[in-house]
Amino acid sequence: MKGPNYKIVSIYSFFPFQENLIFDLKNKLLKIENENDLSGLLIFASEGINGTICADKNVIDNVINLLSKYTDNRNLNMKVNFSKEKVFKKLKIKIKKEIVTMGVPEINPSQDNGIYIDSAEWNKLIKNQNTIVIDTRNHYEVSVGTFQNSINPNTRNFSEFPNWVDDHLETHIENKESTNIAMFCTGGIRCEKATSLLKKKGYKNIYHLQGGILQYLDDVPKEKNLFEGECYVFDKRVALDQELEKGSYSICHACGMPVSIQDQERKEYRKGIQCHFCIDQFSDDDRKRFEERQKQIDKLKVENHKIYKD
Structure with missing residues (x-):
C-alpha cells in the first residue's frame, strides 16, 4: 500500500530578519513553487519567519535548507506531518509587521521569553x-x-x-x-x-x-x-486527532468556523450555506450566493471523480 505523498512542515523562528533578505528569500521560494509542487503559507517580518509548507519530501528538504541559510542556522522550531493529499492550494508568502500579530512592538521574543x-x-x-x-x-x-x-x-x-x-x-x-x-x-x-x-x-x-x-x-x-x-490547524485538514491524522471536524464555508459531526446534524446546518454559529450573520442574498457556490463545488468534485475513475 502506497504511503503518504506529501510532507507537511510547520515552522517558526524569532530572529532579526533584514528587509532586503526577506524579499530575496521570497523570490527564491516563488521560483521553487513555479518549478515544483510547493504549497503553503509563510509569513515574513522583521522579527522572523512563521508558517507551514507542503510538498514532496525532497522539495521540502531543499526549502528547509534554504530557510536555514537565511536564519543563520538558528533553531527553526519544526513540526513534521504527512498527508496523502495537498493541504494548501498554492504557496502564499505574506510580509507583515509581525509573524504572529500581537500588537505590542516593545517586546522581543528572540531576546527575552519564558x-x-x-x-x-x-x-x-x-x-x-x-x-x-x-x-x-x-x-x-x-x-x-x-x-x-x-x-x-x-x-x-x-x-x-x-x-x-x-x-x-x-x-x-x-x-x-x-x-x-x-x-x-x-x-x-x-x-x-x-x-x-x-x-x-x-x-x-x-x-x-x-x-x-x-x-x-x-x-x-x-x-x-x-x-x-482534537487540535485545530490552519489548513484543509481543519483538525488533527490524537494520532495526528485528519480529524472529524470540517469548516463552515459561510463563516469559517470549525463544525463537528454533531454540529452538522443540527437543524441549522446547511453545507456550505450556514451553521449554528452564523445563522444570524448573513442575509438571504448571501445565502443564495453561498448555495450557488456550493453547487459549483459539488459539481467540480463529481467531474474530478469521473476523471480519476477514467
Whole structure:
C-alpha cells in the first residue's frame, strides 16, 4: 500500500530578519513553487519567519535548507506531518509587521521569553497545584480541543490576548511569586510570544510548551495524554486527532468556523450555506450566493471523480 505523498512542515523562528533578505528569500521560494509542487503559507517580518509548507519530501528538504541559510542556522522550531493529499492550494508568502500579530512592538521574543518545557515534563508541570495553564489560541480553536483544566481567554484573535492579560490574569493568580504560569498553543509560536509579554509585565515563573500541542501529541503516548479533543490547524485538514491524522471536524464555508459531526446534524446546518454559529450573520442574498457556490463545488468534485475513475 502506497504511503503518504506529501510532507507537511510547520515552522517558526524569532530572529532579526533584514528587509532586503526577506524579499530575496521570497523570490527564491516563488521560483521553487513555479518549478515544483510547493504549497503553503509563510509569513515574513522583521522579527522572523512563521508558517507551514507542503510538498514532496525532497522539495521540502531543499526549502528547509534554504530557510536555514537565511536564519543563520538558528533553531527553526519544526513540526513534521504527512498527508496523502495537498493541504494548501498554492504557496502564499505574506510580509507583515509581525509573524504572529500581537500588537505590542516593545517586546522581543528572540531576546527575552519564558522557559521551554518539553512534552516529557509538561504533564508534571500542569498537574502541579501551584500552576495555572493558559491556552493562548483563539476561542474557536479551544472549542475543538484543549488541555485539561486550562484557562480559555476566549479571544477572537491573538491581538486580544494582551488586553485579557491586563484585565483578567491577576484574578487567576493567588501568589505572583510562587504561581507557575504554563502556556501552550498549536506549534509554539503564540505561547512563546505570550511569555515575552508576561515577562515584560513583571510576571515570574513563566513556562511554555516546546513545539506546542502538535509536538506533545507526537511525543506522549495516548494513555498518558492530557490533551482532550482534537487540535485545530490552519489548513484543509481543519483538525488533527490524537494520532495526528485528519480529524472529524470540517469548516463552515459561510463563516469559517470549525463544525463537528454533531454540529452538522443540527437543524441549522446547511453545507456550505450556514451553521449554528452564523445563522444570524448573513442575509438571504448571501445565502443564495453561498448555495450557488456550493453547487459549483459539488459539481467540480463529481467531474474530478469521473476523471480519476477514467
